[in-house]
Amino acid sequence: MKPTDIGSPDYFHKVVDCQWACPAHTPVPEYIRLIAQGRYADAYMINWESNVFPGILGRTCDRPCEPACRRGRVEENQGEKPEPVAICRLKRVAADYKGDVKSRLPRPAAKKNGKRVVCVGGGPASLTVARDLAPLGYSVTIFEADARAGGMIRTQIPKFRLPESVIDEEVGYVLDLDVDFRPNHRVESLKELLGHGYDAVFVGSGAPRGRDLDVPGREEAAKHIHVGIEWLASVSFGHITRVGRRVIVLGGGNTAMDCCRSARRLGGEDVKVIVRSGYEEMKASPWEKEDAVHEGIPILNFLVPKAFVHDRGRLTGMTFEKVQAVYDDKGRRSLVPTGEPEQRFECDEVLVAVGQENAFPWIERDTGVEFDKWGMPVLDPATLQSTLPSVFFGGDAALGPKNIIWAVAHGHDAAISIDRFCRGEDVAVRPPALMNLVSQKMGIHEWIYDNQIVPDARNRVPLKELTIALKDIRQEVELGFDPELAWKEAQRCLNCDAQTVFVPKLCIECDACVDICPMDCITFTADGEEADVRARLSAPARNPAQDLYVGAGLKTGRIMAKDEDVCLHCGLCAERCPTGAWDMQKSFIEMTHAGPGCREGAAPRKAA
Amino acid sequence: MTYLAKPKLHHPDLPANALGFTRRDYEGTISTLCAGCGHDSISAAIIQACWELAIQPHRVAKLSGIGCSSKTPTYFLDKSHGFNSVHGRMPSVLTGANLANRDLIYLGVSGDGDSASIGLGQFAHSMRRGVNMTYIVENNGVYGLTKGQFSATADRGSKSKRGAVNTDEGIDLAILALQLGATYVARSFSGDKEQLVPLIKGALTHPGAAFIDVVSPCVAFNNHEGSTRSYDYVRNHNEAVNRLDVITMHREITAEYPPGSVQEVHQHDGSLLRLRKLSEDYDSSSRISAMSYVQSRYAHGEIVTGLLYVEPGAGDLHASLGTVDRPLNELGEKELCPGSAALAKFNASLR
Numbered sequence: 001m002k003p004t005d006i007g008s009p010d011y012f013h014k015v016v017d018c019q020w021a022c023p024a025h026t027p028v029p030e031y032i033r034l035i036a037q038g039r040y041a042d043a044y045m046i047n048w049e050s051n052v053f054p055g056i057l058g059r060t061c062d063r064p065c066e067p068a069c070r071r072g073r074v075e076e077n078q079g080e081k082p083e084p085v086a087i088c089r090l091k092r093v094a095a096d097y098k099g100d101v102k103s104r105l106p107r108p109a110a111k112k113n114g115k116r117v118v119c120v121g122g123g124p125a126s127l128t129v130a131r132d133l134a135p136l137g138y139s140v141t142i143f144e145a146d147a148r149a150g151g152m153i154r155t156q157i158p159k160f161r162l163p164e165s166v167i168d169e170e171v172g173y174v175l176d177l178d179v180d181f182r183p184n185h186r187v188e189s190l191k192e193l194l195g196h197g198y199d200a201v202f203v204g205s206g207a208p209r210g211r212d213l214d215v216p217g218r219e220e221a222a223k224h225i226h227v228g229i230e231w232l233a234s235v236s237f238g239h240i241t242r243v244g245r246r247v248i249v250l251g252g253g254n255t256a257m258d259c260c261r262s263a264r265r266l267g268g269e270d271v272k273v274i275v276r277s278g279y280e281e282m283k284a285s286p287w288e289k290e291d292a293v294h295e296g297i298p299i300l301n302f303l304v305p306k307a308f309v310h311d312r313g314r315l316t317g318m319t320f321e322k323v324q325a326v327y328d329d330k331g332r333r334s335l336v337p338t339g340e341p342e343q344r345f346e347c348d349e350v351l352v353a354v355g356q357e358n359a360f361p362w363i364e365r366d367t368g369v370e371f372d373k374w375g376m377p378v379l380d381p382a383t384l385q386s387t388l389p390s391v392f393f394g395g396d397a398a399l400g401p402k403n404i405i406w407a408v409a410h411g412h413d414a415a416i417s418i419d420r421f422c423r424g425e426d427v428a429v430r431p432p433a434l435m436n437l438v439s440q441k442m443g444i445h446e447w448i449y450d451n452q453i454v455p456d457a458r459n460r461v462p463l464k465e466l467t468i469a470l471k472d473i474r475q476e477v478e479l480g481f482d483p484e485l486a487w488k489e490a491q492r493c494l495n496c497d498a499q500t501v502f503v504p505k506l507c508i509e510c511d512a513c514v515d516i517c518p519m520d521c522i523t524f525t526a527d528g529e530e531a532d533v534r535a536r537l538s539a540p541a542r543n544p545a546q547d548l549y550v551g552a553g554l555k556t557g558r559i560m561a562k563d564e565d566v567c568l569h570c571g572l573c574a575e576r577c578p579t580g581a582w583d584m585q586k587s588f589i590e591m592t593h594a595g596p597g598c599r600e601g602a603a604p605r606k607a608a
Numbered sequence: 609m610t611y612l613a614k615p616k617l618h619h620p621d622l623p624a625n626a627l628g629f630t631r632r633d634y635e636g637t638i639s640t641l642c643a644g645c646g647h648d649s650i651s652a653a654i655i656q657a658c659w660e661l662a663i664q665p666h667r668v669a670k671l672s673g674i675g676c677s678s679k680t681p682t683y684f685l686d687k688s689h690g691f692n693s694v695h696g697r698m699p700s701v702l703t704g705a706n707l708a709n710r711d712l713i714y715l716g717v718s719g720d721g722d723s724a725s726i727g728l729g730q731f732a733h734s735m736r737r738g739v740n741m742t743y744i745v746e747n748n749g750v751y752g753l754t755k756g757q758f759s760a761t762a763d764r765g766s767k768s769k770r771g772a773v774n775t776d777e778g779i780d781l782a783i784l785a786l787q788l789g790a791t792y793v794a795r796s797f798s799g800d801k802e803q804l805v806p807l808i809k810g811a812l813t814h815p816g817a818a819f820i821d822v823v824s825p826c827v828a829f830n831n832h833e834g835s836t837r838s839y840d841y842v843r844n845h846n847e848a849v850n851r852l853d854v855i856t857m858h859r860e861i862t863a864e865y866p867p868g869s870v871q872e873v874h875q876h877d878g879s880l881l882r883l884r885k886l887s888e889d890y891d892s893s894s895r896i897s898a899m900s901y902v903q904s905r906y907a908h909g910e911i912v913t914g915l916l917y918v919e920p921g922a923g924d925l926h927a928s929l930g931t932v933d934r935p936l937n938e939l940g941e942k943e944l945c946p947g948s949a950a951l952a953k954f955n956a957s958l959r
Contacts, residue, residue: 520622568615
């Protein structure tokens with residue numbers, strides 16, 4: 001096998017599973033350590049640099065980091081249910097306890113650079129573009145159809161999950177950078193916008209159209225049937241304050257979960273979610289499903305809606321066909337009717353949350369921005385540039401409905417593209433991430449990081465008592481970790497950025513590291529092909545998504561192969577190494593954002 | 609050494625043996641020896657061997673004397689019986705324990721100072737009596753605890769860390785064991801677990817006096833140029849004569865070997881020792897040729913490793929003394945006090 005090149009910025013980045021999985025590549029272990037030290041403002045700033053909305057994301061993020069978290073893998077088959085570190089909710093702790101960070105935020109540019117950028121839509125993607133570009137001197141204008149900035153963060157996420165004050169604060173940090181925010185201004189024509197001579201246009205208009213359900217009775221009972229995201233927006237703006245006693249929510253995504261939980265708070269006593277698929281295959285995040293079930297909302301599955309039942313326009317119920325999942329030999333699923341009689345559920349109101357669509361009625365088809373057969377803009381996925389070079393897309397508008405953290409990641413990428421584009425540089429050239437390795441050794445048994453592995457199970461976030469929580473839709477249901485609980489949870493983090501760095505020429509092959517490794521990660525063995533080596537390790541490496549760290553040049557001609565999969569980063573290999581061939585070194589990986597670092601001729605960035 | 613306990617978490621796929629234990633269940637507390645000490649590898653090999661044999665930890669008695677080596681029983685089998693005895697006196701204490709309770713598996717752990725200097729006589733008599741035990745010497749050729757003076761097993765002509773040359777002849781404990789009648793004699797290297805683990809398994813299942821001399825480099829005082837116990841020296845001068853597979857009754861035998869290349873030894877307990885020959889003219893069933901081979905290779909600077917000698921029909925001290933076949937603690941009043949008639953009969957036999 002080829003010896004591992006640890007100089008490649010991606011190698012150790014991949015070992016930090018959470019950071020690698022985060023679309024914005026937030027340095028998670030770094031901020032978790034800061035939280036454990038009570039340095040909340042520092043932890044917040046690390047987040048703010050990477051993901052712009054720590055307080056918002058700490059309550060609402062889709063958390064791709066958590067399924068990736070190594071803690072979940074290493075806890076398998078021993079004792080408690082394996083669970084990742086509560087990364088998302090620790091992020092909220094940083095936001096809750098940070099105090100005043102205004103002095104640490106960038107200031108509006110002292111001098112404009114003469115370039116004008118316009119963002120369509122005031123959601124997370126556009127706000128990220130504005131945050132990255134405005135301090136550099138760009139004049140950024142944001143057009144937003146609603147009265148206030150935030151986009152789906154403000155309209156679709158119920159206030160019991162995300163208080164208005166948190167949105168105002170973090171959106172405010174961006175708008176305070178001297179961004180020209182134009183509320184109540186729906187852009188009706190791209191052509192007209194282009195006519196104003198902006199240097200670049202960023203389209204962050206989201207996926208604003210909720211999919212409807214066209215089955216018999218839809219028109220007749222229209223008064224009692226609502227499309228989910230529109231209904232949530234009306235609730236958010238206070239246009240809707242009541243709902244019928246019996247409510248059916250159709251759909252299995254996170255929007256459906258927000259709908260049913262909102263309905264419970266607006267007078268819905270008998271609220272149920274009905275989905276076509278099975279419970280496991282539902283699109284909603286597992287924790288959102290759990291939260292709904294916790295609030296007494298049953299989720300009924302394998303039921304396909306057939307008709308709205310009404311009495312001269314007054315909705316009385318819905319009928320469903322029972323189906324089952326059948327898989328063909330390629331593993332593709334189809335839902336086949338079981339032949340059981342139709343099921344009928346009584347209801348007064350129905351919320352349809354069966355998906356969202358993109359819609360660009362305001363982009364004329366002859367502007368040069370091309371669309372594919374699904375009506376989505378044709379984009380370079382890395383640069384987010386459309387076929388009209390000055391127009392860029394991001395967030396749900398770019399690649400279909402995803403989530404806030406993806407919108408932020410798109411915003412960063414588009415800002416880099418726009419920065420390079422406005423300077424006449426090739427947007428296809430992307431800046432490398434900064435990677436820095438620093439030894440954590442302080443003494444013979446002392447490391448800068450806390451290398452003791454705690455056996456604790458995941459800590460639950462305390463909730464407000466249900467009877468109180470259900471009374472008021474603006475009452476935040478999660479209380480968040482307090483500092484003590486946050487410290488406990490932070491201790492579960494394995495510090496995966498404390499990397500095991502191996503120097504073959506120092507190794508005397510005494511086996512001390514092999515013997516001490518609690519996870520049997522390390523093997524000294526004859527060289528061979530990767531598949532062969534993987535099978536010959538102390539513990540077979542069955543997770544091909546995780547690399548083998550290979551060191552060659554040992555005196556016996558063998559190789560050192562370390563399976564990164566379940567390494568605890570406890571540092572015992574380095575503590576037991578008599579020659580210092582193993583060292584624990586912190587890898588700090590930071591993405592390069594728009595600015596001097598992303599441009600031609602930029603000096604290689606060095607970490608402070 | 610480390611201040612932290614080894615985390616309890618283990619590999620998610622760590623296998624369990626027939627008793628349902630993982631290898632981690634056979635560990636002890638974390639080692640306080642110097643980082644890189646060969647002794648820690650021997651502890652790991654003992655853990656592996658006991659796990660593979662699915663030995664019930666509470667059926668093992670581990671005994672040791674004094675020295676770095678004799679600290680190691682703390683670092684393995686923390687659910688077994690342990691006795692840290694006086695310097696060099698492990699063999700006597702073990703012999704006594706063995707006579708009192710013959711049902712336990714006896715593991716004596718000692719070092720070159722403990723066995724070749726202060727305890728040489730103890731070592732000799734436990735071997736010649738054939739005490740049923742596994743006697744492991746962790747042999748690094750120096751007194752590590754007192755900063756690296758030559759021990760009695762250091763080779764003549766080898767250099768200390770400070771450059772002094774050893775002028776005394778070294779004692780080869782394996783040769784002594786062969787001469788003194790041990791029925792299972794092996795030599796191995798702490799840095800070669802593939803060889804060492806089966807040798808320990810073979811010794812643990814051997815029903816007589818089993819001796820293993822394990823060359824175990826001292827990283828602090830004997831791992832330099834000029835040493836004959838360093839990792840590099842042993843790797844370059846290690847002549848393995850065979851590879852051992854220990855096949856317990858429960859395991860099926862599947863591998864096939866060309867005729868003449870394998871020597872099989874059936875032991876009392878039903879286990880099978882299968883020796884794959886690496887050196888064609890080596891015969892591990894002959895005590896005399898074993899001694900002569902080891903010494904002739906030593907004259908060439910080579911360290912012969914492997915299972916040097918094994919006696920298939922080995923017996924032990926209990927057999928030669930004709931002792932009662934149950935542990936003393938299981939004997940009740942009836943057996944211990946057979947009555948005045950039996951006493952009269954016994955007295956009459958002496959008249």
